[in-house]
Amino acid sequence: MAIPEKMSGVVLTGHGGLEKLVWRTDLPVPVPGKNEVLIRVGASSVNNTDVNTRTGWYSKTVRGDTASGAADGYLADTGADGSWSGKPLTFPHIQGADCCGEIVAVGDGVPASRIGERVLVRALQTVEADGQEPAIWTFGSETNGGFAQYATARSHDALAINSRLSDVELASFPCAFSTAEGMMQRAGVKAERVLITGASGGVGSAAIQLAKRRGAHVTAVTSGEKAADLRLLGADETLDRDAVPPEQSFDVVLDLVGGPSWGKLIDALCNRGRYVTSGAIAGPIVELDLRTLYLRDLTLLGSTYQPDNVFQDLVSYIEAGEIRPVVAETYPLRELRAAQEKFLEKAFIGKIAIDVGA
Numbered sequence: 098m099a100i101p102e103k104m105s106g107v108v109l110t111g112h113g114g115l116e117k118l119v120w121r122t123d124l125p126v127p128v129p130g131k132n133e134v135l136i137r138v139g140a141s142s143v144n145n146t147d148v149n150t151r152t153g154w155y156s157k158t159v160r161g162d163t164a165s166g167a168a169d170g171y172l173a174d175t176g177a178d179g180s181w182s183g184k185p186l187t188f189p190h191i192q193g194a195d196c197c198g199e200i201v202a203v204g205d206g207v208p209a210s211r212i213g214e215r216v217l218v219r220a221l222q223t224v225e226a227d228g229q230e231p232a233i234w235t236f237g238s239e240t241n242g243g244f245a246q247y248a249t250a251r252s253h254d255a256l257a258i259n260s261r262l263s264d265v266e267l268a269s270f271p272c273a274f275s276t277a278e279g280m281m282q283r284a285g286v287k288a289e290r291v292l293i294t295g296a297s298g299g300v301g302s303a304a305i306q307l308a309k310r311r312g313a314h315v316t317a318v319t320s321g322e323k324a325a326d327l328r329l330l331g332a333d334e335t336l337d338r339d340a341v342p343p344e345q346s347f348d349v350v351l352d353l354v355g356g357p358s359w360g361k362l363i364d365a366l367c368n369r370g371r372y373v374t375s376g377a378i379a380g381p382i383v384e385l386d387l388r389t390l391y392l393r394d395l396t397l398l399g400s401t402y403q404p405d406n407v408f409q410d411l412v413s414y415i416e417a418g419e420i421r422p423v424v425a426e427t428y429p430l431r432e433l434r435a436a437q438e439k440f441l442e443k444a445f446i447g448k449i450a451i452d453v454g455a
Contacts, residue, residue, distance in 0.1 A: 100135070100202060101126055106245025107433045108189035112153035112179045113170035118434045119189070127241065127249045129204035134211060134252050136198040136218070139264030141243035141430075141451040143440045144272045144299060145376065146181060147192050150238055151437075153179030162356060163378045167441045180238055193243030193451070194220045194236050197268040200255065207252045218243070219254040219408045220272040221279070221401065233402055236271075243268070244433060246453060253405075256412050266422040269448040270415060271408070273299030276375050276400075277307050277351075279407050283400040284349050284373040288312030292342060292365055295353035295378060296332065297323045297446045299423075304351050305331045306420045316347070318354075326446050330423065349373070356380035366395055373398040423447025429455035 105122045129135040145163065149155055152166045156179045159171050180186050196218040200211050222234040236242050236250065260267060277300050280286075291308045295301040296317035308315050309331040317324075317332035324335040336342060342365035350362050350372045356379025363385070366372060372395065390397065414420045425445035428436035430453045440449045 100247075104246040105430070106191055107430060109151055109186075109192050111188050112151065114152075115168055115434050115437060117151055117170070118437070120431050120433075121189075124191075124245060126247045129202055129207075129249050131204050132206040132252050133204040133249050134200045134207055134216075134255050135202035135204075136196065136216060136248050136250060136255060137201045138196055138198040138243050138246055138248055138453040140195075140197050140268035140453055141193040142195045142268050142272075142299075142424075143433075143436050143449040143451065144194050145378065146194055146235060146272065147237065148437060148440065150180055150186070150192065155179060155181045155183070160380070160382050162380045164441070168438070181235060182233070182239060184239075186238070191241035191245045191248070192237045193245070193248075194238070194272040195268045196236065196243035196248055196250070196271065197264045198243075198248070198453075201247075203252070211252065214255075214257045215259075216255040217258050217267060217271050217408075217412060218248070218250045219256065219405075220275055221403045221408075222251070222254050223402070223405070243453065244430060244451070256408060258412055259416055262415070262422060264454070265427055265450045265452055266424060267415070269299070269422045269424050269450055270411065273448060274303040274307070274411050274420065275403060275408050276300045277303035278411050279403040280304065280351050280373045280375055280400045281307050281311065282404075282407060283398050284351070284371045286311050286313055286349055286351075288314075289348035290314045290316070290346065290367075291349045291351060292316045292318065292336075292347040292362070293332075293351045294318045294338075294362065295376065296327055296335075298353065298443070299448045300353055300375065302327070302330060302423050302447050303420075308351075310414070310419055313349075316342075318342075323446055330446075352376070354379045355383055359383035360385075363389060363395065366393070369394045369396075371396045371398060373400050375400045424450045426450070427452050
């Protein structure tokens with residue numbers, strides 16, 4: 098196929114409110130470098146990390162929840178460390194941590210036989226650094242991402258997938274499901290009692306499926322109007338988000354919320370229980386009594402880094418039909434701002450998808 102010189106996409110012009118998302122039709126189509134592939138993007142989806150990066154919430158100057166600045170950004174100067182990696186972004190920037198598409202060109206070192214492959218792009222990527230700890234990149238943060246018609250990725254991070262699911266359905270998996278799978282593997286979740294906060298969101302609803310796949314008994318923290326749908330998704334029980342979890346009742350807590358109720362989650366762990374987090378939408382600053390930690394032999398885990406097998410495992414689950422996409426609504430790419438507005442309402446279960454080809 099002929100590859101154009103220009104493409105359409107949405108660029109982030111700086112940290113701030115929704116007005117920082119700008120539709121462009123004159124973006125240069127990227128050229129794949131050594132060991133890279135060029136992907137014609139079929140679909141993407143909206144993730145908390147896209148919003149948090151836009152607003153600059155990752156900056157250490159921001160101590161509140163993610164919702165308070167989600168529409169308008171934060172008043173503090175978050176430019177220096179506003180990305181999740183803590184390093185400044187260069188604007189304009191193409192976000193989009195999710196990407197499903199087709200390889201249409203390859204760079205040096207990549208066999209031409211890859212052209213035509215349908216692929217999912219690894220959202221959390223490990224980049225080797227000479228003499229240093231490997232760096233962790235997010236597709237759409239440290240690199241340009243899926244909110245444009247074309248994107249480049251390292252060949253290693255573009256995994257072929259064989260599935261009857263649509264591009265929109267497949268694009269709901271990479272960021273949310275790999276985050277949840279990374280948490281599962283980090284905490285060693287098995288057939289045990291698991292509490293999941295933020296269970297109606299992309300990562301939370303993914304965690305329900307992935308925990309059930311391991312034989313866990315899942316209690317999902319959610320609002321009353323979403324409880325029935327989460328049970329249909331696989332949750333054994335639901336707990337209202339304003340309720341106090343029963344003390345010493347869970348082997349594992351998978352937390353995406355944090356905030357003022359964090360201590361109650363720690364109290365809900367059994368002795369020798371494990372707590373793992375990949376988010377803090379209710380606020381990143383919490384209080385811990387260290388006596389609780391050591392007297393009860395608890396384990397507290399953060400989860401961002403993903404060994405390569407995490408995404409490979411996820412692709413195998415999709416191909417085997419062991420997990421399913423949960424897409425609430427779909428928007429064309431040019432309506433990304435409206436899609437984020439819908440995302441911020443949190444009145445849905447699963448993902449808000451972006452049809453890049455529409």
